Amino acid sequence: MAERSLTPRLALAGAALALSLTACARREPSLADYQAPLVVQGANPGLIANIQSARNVQQRSVRVVEIFDSAGVQTLAYREEFLADGAGRFSLQPIEALTPVDPAWSIRQGVRQGYLARYRDFEIRDTALFALNWKLTDLSETSTVAGRPCSRYFVERKSGSGHTYLIDVDLTTGVPLAYEDRDELGVLAARMTYESFDETPDLSGAVWFQESVTETELSSGSSASLRQQVGFQVPLPRLIPAGYYLDSTSSLVVGGGQSWVKLVFSDGVEPLFYLFRPLFDPLQSTAITSGSFPTSVSPQTANPSNEIFLYRMGTAGVAQGTFSPGTLIAVGRLSDATLGDVIESALP
Amino acid sequence: MDPCTTFRNRWMELALDADRRSAWEQGCEHLTSCSACREWVEARSFQVRALSSLTRRSLPGELSQVVGSDLSEREAALARVLRSLPRMEAPAALDRAVASSLRSTAGVSHTGRGKLDPARSRKSVRALAYETVPPVLERLVDEELAAPGRHLAERFVGGLERVPAPAALDRRVSGLFRRPAPRRLAAALAVAASLVLVWRFAIPREPTFERTLRRVHVQDPGQLGSVARGLVEGLGGGVPSAVNLRPGEER
Numbered sequence: 001m002a003e004r005s006l007t008p009r010l011a012l013a014g015a016a017l018a019l020s021l022t023a024c025a026r027r028e029p030s031l032a033d034y035q036a037p038l039v040v041q042g043a044n045p046g047l048i049a050n051i052q053s054a055r056n057v058q059q060r061s062v063r064v065v066e067i068f069d070s071a072g073v074q075t076l077a078y079r080e081e082f083l084a085d086g087a088g089r090f091s092l093q094p095i096e097a098l099t100p101v102d103p104a105w106s107i108r109q110g111v112r113q114g115y116l117a118r119y120r121d122f123e124i125r126d127t128a129l130f131a132l133n134w135k136l137t138d139l140s141e142t143s144t145v146a147g148r149p150c151s152r153y154f155v156e157r158k159s160g161s162g163h164t165y166l167i168d169v170d171l172t173t174g175v176p177l178a179y180e181d182r183d184e185l186g187v188l189a190a191r192m193t194y195e196s197f198d199e200t201p202d203l204s205g206a207v208w209f210q211e212s213v214t215e216t217e218l219s220s221g222s223s224a225s226l227r228q229q230v231g232f233q234v235p236l237p238r239l240i241p242a243g244y245y246l247d248s249t250s251s252l253v254v255g256g257g258q259s260w261v262k263l264v265f266s267d268g269v270e271p272l273f274y275l276f277r278p279l280f281d282p283l284q285s286t287a288i289t290s291g292s293f294p295t296s297v298s299p300q301t302a303n304p305s306n307e308i309f310l311y312r313m314g315t316a317g318v319a320q321g322t323f324s325p326g327t328l329i330a331v332g333r334l335s336d337a338t339l340g341d342v343i344e345s346a347l348p
Numbered sequence: 349m350d351p352c353t354t355f356r357n358r359w360m361e362l363a364l365d366a367d368r369r370s371a372w373e374q375g376c377e378h379l380t381s382c383s384a385c386r387e388w389v390e391a392r393s394f395q396v397r398a399l400s401s402l403t404r405r406s407l408p409g410e411l412s413q414v415v416g417s418d419l420s421e422r423e424a425a426l427a428r429v430l431r432s433l434p435r436m437e438a439p440a441a442l443d444r445a446v447a448s449s450l451r452s453t454a455g456v457s458h459t460g461r462g463k464l465d466p467a468r469s470r471k472s473v474r475a476l477a478y479e480t481v482p483p484v485l486e487r488l489v490d491e492e493l494a495a496p497g498r499h500l501a502e503r504f505v506g507g508l509e510r511v512p513a514p515a516a517l518d519r520r521v522s523g524l525f526r527r528p529a530p531r532r533l534a535a536a537l538a539v540a541a542s543l544v545l546v547w548r549f550a551i552p553r554e555p556t557f558e559r560t561l562r563r564v565h566v567q568d569p570g571q572l573g574s575v576a577r578g579l580v581e582g583l584g585g586g587v588p589s590a591v592n593l594r595p596g597e598e599r
Contacts (some may be wrong), residue, residue, distance in 0.1 A: 078586065115578055115579060118582070160421060307563070311567075316585075318579065331579040336565070
């Protein structure tokens with residue numbers, strides 16, 4: 001009797017094991033996994049609408065920027081001039097450094113003006129995601145910045161984690177004329193203050209910022225469609241920090257003809273960049289085949305390693321590594337561990 | 349405690365358990381002899397019946413979510429406030445009092461202006477007898493702090509009276525498991541399982557890369573490529589002041 005019932009039991013156990021193993025197999029992520037929820041509750045459109053991006057408001061202004069280390073010690077301070085025509089064109093040039101810098105600082109700061117103007121300062125980049133992840137509190141206080149009356153707001157994540165911002169918003173234009181950025185421990189991480197603000201400037205002689213990279217927007221369809229668009233498989237991260245959703249997908253061609261795929265995630269305020277460049281560039285090599293990663297390394301490209309390099313600049317961090325699929329980069333105002341996890345989770 | 353109070357306390361303990369209360373009342377001599385307590389029981393019985401007849405209302409579904417979210421926010425805000433509080437120096441008078449106390453037991457001396465010699469203080473404190481916490485207690489507390497809800501539920505469930513399963517249910521379950529599975533179904537499942545295993549593990553798939561990754565903090569952004577450098581410097585507020593950028597190749 002016992003022998004007769006043993007075989008079916010073993011078969012059942014084997015079937016259960018096989019199905020469990022199959023269920024546990026890692027599923028490749030898809031771009032659709034990163035889409036934001038459609039319905040957002042708790043939005044406060046009235047308050048949020050009071051705050052505008054500086055790039056969308058015509059101005060000629062002088063600002064002071066201060067960057068602090070994790071102990072709250074000032075590491076970099078400078079004065080800069082910002083021009084915007086209110087229709088998307090802008091210029092951001094350093095005037096003087098207020099802390100010791102190397103001789104080429106001013107040139108390099110000018111080269112970075114695109115990134116600085118778009119991503120350095122507090123800005124509501126997506127109102128729906130802002131309402132989902134952040135809490136905006138009107139402190140019912142007034143202040144004066146650059147001679148202009150401002151309302152003071154406190155901005156913090158609903159989860160209580162991450163950075164907080166104290167912002168002074170111009171009553172007339174909605175531009176944040178000053179902000180303090182504090183880390184989770186309440187230590188001052190960055191501060192920006194307008195010294196002057198001219199909202200009817202003469203911009204006739206302005207030299208506007210010109211993009212130095214060629215960027216093409218990609219459709220955020222399936223992973224297969226992404227591969228079709230760029231010609232190689234893009235390893236997508238399985239771990240994205242809570243509250244971040246896909247904002248845009250694009251391909252970049254930077255100096256030297258390097259092709260990158262860039263995914264920009266956002267939680268409404270903070271951006272998270274994820275970039276990938278294959279070891280074999282399909283524009284320069286035929287070695288890459290559809291559907292598989294390259295298995296050898298071109299002598300013209302960097303050698304794969306087993307290291308993720310981490311570096312911090314002010315409030316931001318970067319994780320970068322070159323592996324068999326290619327080079328992966330994650331940049332954001334997140335901890336080193338989180339950025340490293342984003343990279344590691346993308347590897348096969 | 350007087351007999352009336354004792355009786356009434358016990359009655360209140362059994363107020364919601366009508367069967368046990370009734371059985372207890374029948375054998376209770378005090379209830380027979382004390383008219384005041386009989387009147388009290390009559391009044392309380394009426395209240396219990398009235399309360400029991402009320403319709404039980406369920407909590408709104410979103411209440412627990414709102415309360416949880418609110419508590420989480422309050423906790424985070426409280427943590428931020430606590431972390432931002434400045435550390436206060438102990439008053440010099442307290443230092444002197446402690447020094448005086450220690451001097452009498454360990455011979456500690458002042459270093460001047462009412463301050464203690466830190467090294468000697470540490471030595472004296474170490475010399476004090478103390479009891480260590482058992483390791484198991486520390487582990488249990490850690491486990492409970494890691495999942496307070498689960499442990500609360502376990503304690504609550506563990507305290508409930510175990511109710512035996514009805515005999516009919518027991519017989520049905522036993523019969524179900526004793527019945528041998530049909531041989532044809534078992535064979536089909538075995539074949540299906542084999543096919544799944546072959547598909548999953550025997551058919552060649554895209555190569556995977558075994559790796560042990562090391563995370564390296566670099567001080568020199570020159571070790572990064574220009575794309576990573578540009579993004580982190582833009583997001584972080586500008587190029588650093590005193591670093592030696594290498595014109596190295598893209599990684």
